[in-house]
Amino acid sequence: MAPAVKVYGWAMSPFVARALLCLEEAGVEYELVAMNPEAGDHLRPDFLAKNPFAQVPVLEDGDLTLFESRAIARHVLRKHKPELLAGDGSPEAAAMVAVWLEVEAHQHHAPTDAIIVQCIVVPLRGGVRDQAVVDENVAKLRKVLEVYEARLSASMYLAGDSLTLADLSHFPMMHYFMETEYAALVEELPHVKAWWEELNARPAARRVTAIGVQAADRWAQERGKQ
Amino acid sequence: MTPVKVFGSVAFTNVARVLVCLEEVGADYEIVDIDFHVKEHKSPEHLARNPFGQVPAFQDGDLMLFQSRAISRYVLSKYRTDEVNLLREGSPEESALVDVWLDVEALQYDPAMSSVFFQHRVVPALGGMPDEGIIGESVEKLRKVLDVYEARLTKHRYLAGDFLSLADLSHFPETYYFMEMPYAAVFDSYPRVREWLEDLFARPAIKKVVSLMAKDFSG
Numbered sequence: 523m524a525p526a527v528k529v530y531g532w533a534m535s536p537f538v539a540r541a542l543l544c545l546e547e548a549g550v551e552y553e554l555v556a557m558n559p560e561a562g563d564h565l566r567p568d569f570l571a572k573n574p575f576a577q578v579p580v581l582e583d584g585d586l587t588l589f590e591s592r593a594i595a596r597h598v599l600r601k602h603k604p605e606l607l608a609g610d611g612s613p614e615a616a617a618m619v620a621v622w623l624e625v626e627a628h629q630h631h632a633p634t635d636a637i638i639v640q641c642i643v644v645p646l647r648g649g650v651r652d653q654a655v656v657d658e659n660v661a662k663l664r665k666v667l668e669v670y671e672a673r674l675s676a677s678m679y680l681a682g683d684s685l686t687l688a689d690l691s692h693f694p695m696m697h698y699f700m701e702t703e704y705a706a707l708v709e710e711l712p713h714v715k716a717w718w719e720e721l722n723a724r725p726a727a728r729r730v731t732a733i734g735v736q737a738a739d740r741w742a743q744e745r746g747k748q
Numbered sequence: 749m750t751p752v753k754v755f756g757s758v759a760f761t762n763v764a765r766v767l768v769c770l771e772e773v774g775a776d777y778e779i780v781d782i783d784f785h786v787k788e789h790k791s792p793e794h795l796a797r798n799p800f801g802q803v804p805a806f807q808d809g810d811l812m813l814f815q816s817r818a819i820s821r822y823v824l825s826k827y828r829t830d831e832v833n834l835l836r837e838g839s840p841e842e843s844a845l846v847d848v849w850l851d852v853e854a855l856q857y858d859p860a861m862s863s864v865f866f867q868h869r870v871v872p873a874l875g876g877m878p879d880e881g882i883i884g885e886s887v888e889k890l891r892k893v894l895d896v897y898e899a900r901l902t903k904h905r906y907l908a909g910d911f912l913s914l915a916d917l918s919h920f921p922e923t924y925y926f927m928e929m930p931y932a933a934v935f936d937s938y939p940r941v942r943e944w945l946e947d948l949f950a951r952p953a954i955k956k957v958v959s960l961m962a963k964d965f966s967g
Contacts (some may be wrong), residue, residue, distance in 0.1 A: 574896040575856065586841050593847035601840060625814035627854070629800060663920045671938050672954070674964040 527552040529571070531578030532559055533737035538579040538593040539718045539730050543693055544595040546726035548602035554733070592627060592691060599687055607687050615682060622680040622688035633663040641702040654703075664707055667714055674713035675698035693721050697731060751776035752823075755794070758960045759863075761921035762816035763804045766916050767960065771818040771953035772834060773827035777967035779960075817854060820914055834914045841856025852893075852907075860890040861922045868929050881935055894938050895919040901940040916944070920954055924961070 527545065529552055531538035532555060538554075545552045557563040557578060566578045570578045571587040581594045583601075588594050599607040609615030636659040642653040673680060680688040681735060696718060700708065709715050752770070754777055756763040763779075768779045782788045782803055790801045798814035805812065806819040808826075812832040824834045836842035842929045863886040898950045900907060907933035921947060926932060935942055948954060 566816060571752060574899065575852070575893075588844055588848055590848050590851035593851050596847050597844040598845070598939070613822060613826045616825065617811065617813055617818060620821045621813055621815050622819035624818045625800075628815065666800075672799065 525551040525553045527585055528555055529553070530555045530557055530580040530582075532557055533733045534741065536698060537577070537579055539694035539697070539734060540591040540691060541579040541581055541594045542596070542724055542733060543690055543730045544598040544687070547690065547724075548598055548728050550598060556737070561598065568644050568741065592623065594674040595687055595691065598654075606685070606690070609677055609682055609684060609686060618681040618689045619686045622686075623691055625680075626688065626691045629666050629669075630663075630692060631695060633659040633666065634699050637663065637702060637704055638695070641704070642698060659709065660704055663704075667707055668713055670717075671711040672713050674717050679717070689717070689721060693730075697722070697727075697734075728733045749776070750809065751778045753778050753807040754779055754781050754819075755780045755797055755805040755807070757964055758888045758957065759923065759964045760803050762802075764920060764921040764924070764961060765816045766804050766819045766823065766955050767957045768920055768953055769823045769834070769914070771956050772917065772951075773823060773832055775823065775827050800886075807900065817850065817914075817918065818840060820918070824914055829852065834917065836908070836911065836913060838921055842909060842911065842913075845866075846913040846915050848914075849907040850918055853915060853918045856893050857890070857897075857919060858922050860886045860893060862928045864890075864929065864931055867924070868931070869925075883931070887934055891934055894934065894941055897941050897944075901944050906944070910953075916948060920948055920957075 527550055529538065529541050529545070531541075531554075533539065533542070533554065533556070536581060542552075542554070559578075563569060567578070570576060572582070572587050575589065577589060579591055579594060580589050581597070582588075583597070586597075588597055590745075596607060604611070607616070607619060609619060610738070637656055640653075642654045644651050671722075677683070679685050696708070699705065700718070700722075706720055749954045752775060754766055754770070756779075758764055758767060758779060761803075767777070767779075782794055783920075788794055789798075795801055795806065796809070799813050800814070802814070804819060806822075808822075811822075813822060817842060821835060824832075825837060828835070834846075836846050862884050864869060865878075867883050867886075871878050887967055897907070900903060904910055905911050927935075935945075
C-alpha cells in the first residue's frame with residue numbers, strides 16, 4: 523500500500539531535508555516524489571496548485587497539503603512525536619522550543635545560507651564567490667554562534683534538557699555549512715561542536731544525508747551525460 | 749496575578765505584534781521601554797533577557813522569552829479560551845495551516861515590506877540615499893506575494909481558513925507602517941486583500957495597539 527504521506531521536492535534542498543529529517547525521526551512512512559528544479563517542475567500548474575509560492579517541500583498527508591518546511595516539521599512531530607515539539611508539554615517548554623526555532627529561522631539561517639551560496643552553490647554553477655559577502659556573513663554567524671555557545675553551556679540542548687525540533691531544525695543548513703572552510707566557526711566553540719556532532723550522528727540525520735548524497739550523485743551523473 | 753512584562757517600545761513592529769496578541773486575549777501587561785539611544789538594548793541587563801540584544805523580550809514570572817512570534821504563540825496558548833483560540837489548538841489540521849501562513853508572513857511578506865521601509869525611512873534618517881533598485885525589487889516581490897494572497901482570500905475569509913488566527917494578526921505591524929509610504933498603492937489591485945486588512949484594522953485589539961503606537965511617536 524502506498525504511504526499516506528508524500529513529500530514533493532529535491533533531496534538536495536535543505537528545506538526538503540528538514541521535512542525528511544522529521545519524518546525519519548518520527549518513523550513515519552513516506553514517499554519522496556522527486557522533482558527537478560532545472561526542468562522547472564516547481565513552476566508547473568499542478569505543483570502551483572499545491573504550493574502557489576512555487577517552493578519545495580510540499581507535504582501531502584491524506585487531505586492536508588502543507589508547505590513551508592518548519593510548518594511541515596511542526597505538523598509531523600505534533601502528530602507523531604509531540605515530545606520533540608513541546609518537551610514535557612507545559613506552555614513553558616513549548617515556548618522555549620518556539621523561541622529557538624525562531625532563532626534558527628531569523629538569526630542562524632540567513633548568514634549560514636549566504637556562506638553556503640558563495641562557497642558551494644556559486645562555484646558549482648561555474649561562478650566566482652564574492653568574498654566580501656562571505657566575510658560579512660562569517661562575522662555575523664560568529665556572533666550568533668557565540669550566543670549558541672553560551673546557551674549550550676547552560677543547557678544540554680537549545681530548548682532545555684531534551685532534544686527538540688529547535689535543535690533538529692539546524693541540521694540541514696549546518697550539514698552544508700560544515701563542508702565549507704568556515705566549519706572552524708563551529709569547531710572552535712566546544713559546546714556548539716559537541717551539539718553539532720551529536721545531531722550529525724543521529725540515525726535519522728545519517729539517513730537523510732544518504733538520501734541527499736544519492737540525489738547529488740544522480741545529478742552529477744546527469745550533468746556528466748550532457 | 750502579576751502582569752506580564754514586555755520589554756521594548758511599541759513603535760517596533762516586533763513589539764507591536766506581541767501587544768496585539770496580549771490585547772486579543774485580554775491579558776494584563778506592562779510595557780518596559782528599552783532606550784536604544786543610550787544602547788540599553790546592549791546592556792548586560794537586557795542581554796540577559798534577549799541574548800541577541802533585540803526587542804521584544806518578555807517576562808512571565810520566571811519565564812523569559814524573546815523572538816516575537818514565539819512570544820505570541822506562548823501568549824495565545826496560555827490565555828486560550830473556547831472563544832479565543834488563535835492558534836487553533838485542538839485541531840491538528842487547522843493548527844498546521846496557521847503554522848504555514850505564519851511562516852509565509854515571516855519569510856515572504858514581512859521581508860519584502862521591511863526592505864522597502866528600511867530604504868525609504870531608515871536609510872534617509874541615517875543620512876543616506878534610498879536605493880530605488882532594492883525598493884523596486886522588494887515591491888515586485890511583494891506583488892507576487894499579494895497575487896497569492898488575493899487568490900487565497902478569494903477562497904477563504906482568512907489566510908489559514910475561515911477562522912481568524914495568529915497568521916492574520918501577525919501581518920498588522922509591518923503593514924501599518926507600509927501603508928504610510930507611497931508604495932502602499934501596490935495594494936490597489938488587490939480588493940480581497942484590502943477587505944481582509946480593513947477587517948483586521950477594525951479589530952479593537954489592533955485599534956488599541958495603533959493608538960499606543962501613535963502616542964509613542966508623539967511622546
